[in-house]
Amino acid sequence: MLEIKTPKTRRAKRVIEKRAPKLVENGKKTLILHGTKTSNVLNAVLTEIYHLKKDNSVKYTRRNDNIRPFESGGETSLEFFSLKTDCSLFVFGSHSKKRPDNLVLGRTYDHHIYDLVEVGVENFKSMKSFSYDKKMAPQIGSKPFFVFIGEGFEGVEELKHLKEILLDLFRGEVVANLNLAGLDRVFVCTAVSSNKVFLTHCALRLKKSGTVVPRMELVEVGPSMDLVVRRHRLPDDNLRKEAMKSAPELAPKKVKNVSRDAIQGKFGKIYIPDQQVGETALPYKAKGLKRERREAKMKGEANKQVVKKPKQDS
Template sequence: MAKAEDVKVKPRSKRAKRILEKREPKLVEEVKTALLLHGNKTSQITKDVLTDIHKLKFREALKLSRKNDDMRPFEPGGETHLEHLARKADCGMFVLDSHSKKRPHNLILGRFFDHRLYDLLELGVEKYRGIREFAAASASVQAGNKPCFAFVGEQFESDPDFRQAKSMLLDLFRGRLVENINLKGVDHVMFVAALDRKLLFRPYAIRFKKSGTKIPRVELAEMGPQLDLALRRTQPAGPELEREAMKRAVTTKKKVKNVSRDNLEGKVGRMYVPRQEVDTMPLRKMKGLKRERQQTAAAAKVDKKQRSEGAPTVAE
């Protein structure tokens, strides 16, 4: 018997058809929408952190207000309801907050592949200052603009847990992938430093000041949220799921005959021209040849007239 998620749903309206087409796999995937939700027990600190993440993500996040008792992603079977919500809301990742005596002020970050749980990262909030405490700096940042990222620390290259944390933070805050961007569109920096087993998360607002030249003077002002995050638990993707997620679609272009590419000359083509029969080809008469024939004809006419009158010709 087929599972409920394996059954293909037929749209009953044009709007439903557009929604299903939007959720279909694409060669270039769109930005991941984050699902922000609460666990069974939460604290005011983790609630404020989710609110600040929602402000930074703007329209690329969906925040739910109800508590969820059956969401324990690290336990077997605890991801079922989470995957159901992700499939329903079409979200690519999630941030779940919880609070307990063993793990106080806890944040769980995770990603999905094909609406299945891919990997997990658990962080503990040890220090927090919200965006509301940096209202002057955060007011200059426009929602939807692209951030710069600065990851400081050799752990982001050597430690697999820190590499996973870097990848998740990039997916969470980078926004839409673009080829070109205006200088005014980059108005904040995400600064993340690795210290022991902690992540120091510091967003800064970029301010362009007058410098007397065409290049402005750049200043940074902390905009919040200021977070000290302790790295607790991680769960990497399974080998089979990772192999499936890393597959790339084969894009085969239709081959054009007699056209190739050269590293120096670029696009090179070969043209085939049939043999031209010049002898039998009706060529266009040039004006110069036409004038020459007219002069020859006029001279012959004068010569004939002189012969008829008995006058000596030019040849004589």
């Protein structure tokens, strides 16, 4: 039987409470690792990915001989590092004659491998190779835009999977409200072919347009590279359903007689009871009613006088 270790210090208790499941989870952290052998290009790619995600990423520079994500038993060390650093995303770089400049992008669920995409890096250009005003450089912690160009992201299974992982990798923490000043960069992904994607990073310049919405200009700041999809592994259906579960407390409460439409927006039905107009009290009495009642009263008194009999003497 496995031995269950309980925390003995307050610091260890705080760490365990921080990693415990929550209704609203923390932002996803990224683990960056090197394989047995890496090239200069791959070292530059991993370093620049770390700079783009410096606020929520962990980078190890030591070589790892035992990590082979696509092989059975080769993911044990990777899952150990994921548990140790509390990272749910990882980028693993390796270089070999069969697969040069190889990047493995993946996600974990409960610190076990969830899905994987293996890509090859070609035509890499670092940030230093672009000349631009350094004041325009994107700030750490800012939110990026994403642009996916090409039909392959909707029809090709490999590119659809790569799109999901790229969104998770670079979008940062999920927030409810955004400030326009905090949107200062954009990732442009272009599907060149059924297995090749051109990825570039641009800065946004906001200029006056004469309206409330400013005019935007894109300035390429790097890095840029071509990603050639080699292998990918989708999660099992049962594992996907388990990972997509959400707490019932976060489910929106259903409001009766209210529905939403893509065109009309929010609309609903209001119940109004039948109005009895005849029984409704009027705020004033019309003069005609007063005259009719006065005439009816006088007529009734006259009839009483005629019907009244005279008294008889005994």
